[in-house]
Amino acid sequence: MKGYRDNAKNLLKSASVDIGDRIKIRKRGQEFEGLLMPRTKGEAADHIVMKLDSGYNIGIKATEDTEIEKIREGKEPEMRRHGEKVEPDADKPNISIIGTGGTVASRVDYRTGAVHPAFSASEIYNSAPEIAEIANIETNNVCNVLSENMTPELWSKVGNAVAEDLNDGADGVIVAHGTDTMSYTASALSFMLKNLSKPVVLVGSQRSSDRPSSDVTLNLTGAVSVAISNLAEVCVVMHGSTEDEFCLIHRGTKVRKCHTSRRDAFQSINDLPLGIVRDKSVRFFQDKRGRRKNGKVEVEDGFEEKVALVKIFPSIQGEIIEKLIEDGYKGIVLEGTGLGHTPESLFSGIEKAIEKNIPVAMTSQCIWGRTNMRVYSTGRDLLDLGVFPVEDMLPETALVKMMWILDKTQEMEEVQARMKENIAGEISSRTRADTFLKPKIPGEE
Template structure:
């Protein structure tokens, strides 16, 4: 980051941090934007300078989706084009891990760092965690060597492609999943993304399905008929599924024959998928499901969306899902 008077971009998207009570319920509000500049200056003085923008209208992050991811990516790029040395994205906690992962791929190669943060309590509430989180996010942007997309929450800086919302209460709502088989301090080797940073994206529909006992294969057919282009299957353990049921395997094959890209991840909070371990998993591979390794559900969904939105065909998607772009594997 520049040594003199750095310019920090702040993008407000909504979320609890800016909510106000309406009819007895917390709801998105624009009010935070009106006071944000003064509050930031009071916290940090005149160094750095600030460039503040907002998505309109602000949303509860439960309503975020691929269109929101692309709107955020465009807004971050606009901050970078305006000379910002880093960008803080204020976001609701419920889908922050999804948005962070998606932005990590959509903004792959961006020269300035991006940090998402938010809060479990509105900024106007006494004792809120909002301002400590914002202050920490700004500090994370200014750390030497800061790059890529990260989350900052409850005093911790987290990988955008390795974290998940772990708790619905308490201030330490996020946890970062360790990368299996990677020792601390080991340099991360990642590949260049197969798209340009300022690609003209063509968003595609993606889905996440958690398998469970009694899973209805017709669910996959419904996604196929609805035009869903890619699906993340949250499987059991190291990558097993009810492949002993012919109807389930047949539904997988129909999806694959229709061009749907299928990738398996584990429902477990630790470990990885290795779908060749069990016969029930091997049948997934035979049906055309891709092994997602140690990707989180959030990272797998964001990466699959980016690959499809970049216009990559099914064979290329298969290849790049196996390549580590941001540390997601």
């Protein structure tokens, strides 16, 4: 009765059930059927944890009105311990999962209701053991932070770990990452990894893995399927719909978390997704993509932290830019309005920044579309000051790219030239019209 105590233990005992048995729990008119799981450290002792047929775990508080029925006996599920070696199957590809922290495989504390970020790569594996049927899985923890606390230093650390695993024989690497800043890390890896010869897949979860609505099983299975596919790109694999139907594969420099809570929160912007994965089968939409090949992956790591992303709004004060100069900022990415504009009140600050050799790039807060600073007089004035637009690049991607470039050179012309050069799919020369998202209009086709 591994880990269970008090009420929960008594209830399970009186129903003569054991870990791994198929059971049914009735409580307040609701009925749940699934396999009884061992209680994991950190979970409240009075909750019974079961794995539903959907693959999701659920915790039910053992109270007086909780009824348990044994459906049939089962055997205790195999759990993998951290660092434990499993004999690899020579017929299966080898995948490495790098843990960074975040929601993937995190657990709800049933006492407080809050989600615990703490997890290890082996816990990730245990939360979706299905993936072992597809590939030999090695796990490796690089850090353990909530993704909002990721730093450029950790990006470099993750990038080096990815390259090491790929060069050590992994057929693909999965980076388990919190969703909040997943797209920033995806961009960082996209720029850092050179001669990329295999898939690097970022995956996360919008719900913790032991909640009934968790998306971790489909996402992880999808990620492993993509990690063994014919791809050599940094990508994000996450739910493509609110159902457990399929995942979409998004290019690392073109993806954005577009919803606070939906499982299908991630969207490709100004670009089609790279492809779709359904029932472990991968289909690519884009022929223009890196393909699996041989060769050593190299890392150009390092990011200048003193780069600011400034969102423009009416009445934004020019001093904001002057403060950044005083503070020793080395680069500025503006999230302008429309085609790439700011109020005139910002012009003098921008002028000073550029005089001090601080590059100022222009993106758009519209998110979709392309900057074009030649249409209106404001854009032309900003161009004259030395601001440079970066096509259809996402503001977040432009930030990460400028951090990466400024670590290598601070020569203004060189920075500008590299910012405007398509390095990792971050700039599309032409945007497909069907990549703009449209609402369903009630009563219209």
